[in-house]
Amino acid sequence: MSETLRSVFPPVYWSFLPSFFTKPAPREDKATCDRCAMASPAEGGHALPGAIHFRPDVKCCSFHPRLPNYLVGAILSDDSPDMDEGRRRIRAKIAARSGVTPQWISPPEKTQLLLKATRRTSFGRSLVLRCPYYEVESGLCTVWRHRDSICSTFFCRYSAGADGANFWTAMRSYLSHVERRLAEHALQRVAPQLREPEATPGELTLEDLEDRPPAHYSVCWSEWEGREEELYLRCHEHVAAIDRHEFEAIANNGDGRALLDEAVRAYRQATAPTLPDRLxxxxxxxxxxxxxxxxxxxxxxxxxxxxxxxxxxxxxxxxxxxxxxxxxxxxxxxxxxxxxxxxxxxxxxxxxxxxxxx
Ligand code: SF4
Ligand code: SF4
Structure with a gap:
């Protein structure tokens, strides 16, 4: 363990995450991302019987994240050269209008259905499922510094085995809750009149099917239509200014406290493991x-x-x-x-x- 838990997650959180996040992050050395541990063995290499392998040009980026408004704003306001491509891709997403709402930039509905239906059979194994923020030439993520809760907590293998998997899953649940609460809170402060559109789970509209912007786009964005970037930037400014006291009031709402307690418990088991009495x-x-x-x-x-x-x-x-x-x-x-x-x-x-x- 070397870096802290806090440093695993995007910088916008660093000033207000609870003190638990100053603990060392478990090192996941088995997830050798530079030389992907899940990539098919090179020609002549030895594949273990029954082992699943990923395409080296897809890896675990066989996914499409759902970025909360304030992380979209973080990407757009990050003017470091290594974010140029990420910013460009986010702007292309906004221009396409599919999955673009005041609280999120989400995968289009059709992509969400595909990802769900193929998770067991094809995760990591098809170009069709490759993330739109993945850069093929470098094999890297173009929005890495500001990635979402799922991308921040996914590893294909864990140093502490199932205990490590349980810990990162608990972190993901907590961070997903934090994302929902902060995205909602930021929108409430920046543009309280805007509402998220309602979707019927598992159903595609004609526009979804034909990869066109949703019919409700103008209603959903109202006077912010054409100023989506500005809204995302203001949501980021708002969240970046939150202090720990305010964060706790926002995040502990609902299940937040219980989810954090579960992450703390799972951390203890992953980093100071104990054996059951009987095995x-x-x-x-x-x-x-x-x-x-x-x-x-x-x-x-x-x-x-x-x-x-x-x-x-x-x-x-x-x-x-x-x-x-x-x-x-x-x-x-x-x-x-x-x-x-x-x-x-x-x-x-x-x-x-x-x-x-x-
Ligand atoms: S976490 Fe992803 S990129 Fe890293 S080794 Fe595992 S499959 Fe490969
Ligand atoms: S956002 Fe980045 S880390 Fe997440 S799936 Fe896409 S390319 Fe991979």
Whole structure:
């Protein structure tokens, strides 16, 4: 761990996020983005049986973020050269008018349906799903510094296994809540007369289907039509000026406090993990027999691990009616096998071992 949690997220949050965000961020070294850990092995390389791979020109940017108004404003007001392309793409989005509302720049409805329907089969595997903010030549994100809660918290693999995944998922839920509350609050202050359009989930209008601006665009933007950039910039100015006291009043509203508590609890488990009292082999793992052992996939579709036969046999002897310490003592006595706590912890975080069902 080196950078703080706060520094993982866009600069607009830095002055007011709760003190919890000054803690070190878990390092996710398994997500080697420069040489994508999920990319198909180079020709002649060895692919693990059953492993899922991503296209190297798509990676996990098989997605379209929903940017809150104040992050759109942050992108537009960031005049550093590395944001030139991001600004250009945001302006193109605004000009296209699809998914452009006072609180968000969202994926067009058709894209949202496609992403949902293909998530299991095609995530990371098709150019059709590639994010509009992804730059192909560099393989980088053009809006990285101001990316949304989902892009900020996604990793394909986690150093702390399932505990790491749980932590980042909890952070995502909290940050998504913060985004909704701040976008709503900023709009209320900047243009209280504007309303978000209502959409019927799962349904496409004729305009959605034909990639045209929505029929309600002028009604939705009212006198701000043609001044969308100005609205986003003012929402950013407003959020950037919020202090911690005001932030807490806005964010703790509704589920905010409970979501933050859950993120704090998940952080503790990811960074100072504890073993359950009892453990057994995970019967729900996907197992593929291999040479001298088996390939297993447990909590994540994106990580395949190899379990040598000797270890597999010992773990099968783990009994749920005994505590971990009793199992360790029995296996040492009966089989002469020592299973140190740190090995058990690694196996538990990978959810190869799990707490027995009640
Ligand atoms: S997080 Fe995304 S880019 Fe990074 S290694 Fe994983 S799939 Fe590749
Ligand atoms: S916004 Fe950036 S990080 Fe997120 S999916 Fe698009 S290119 Fe990837």
């Amino acid at each position: 057994v082999m995970n019967a729900a793992m996907v197992c593929i027999p291999g040479d001298g052992g088996m390939y297993v996939r447990s909590h994540s579709r994106y990580e395949t691990l190899f379990l040598p036969l000797e270890l597999q046999e010992v773990l099968c002897d783990f009994r749920g009616d005994q505590t971990v310490a009793e199992n360790q003592a029995r296996l040492a006595h009966d089989k002469g096998v020592r299973l140190p706590d740190d090995l058990l912890l690694t196996l538990y975080q990978a959810r190869i071992l799990v707490a027995p069902s009640p």
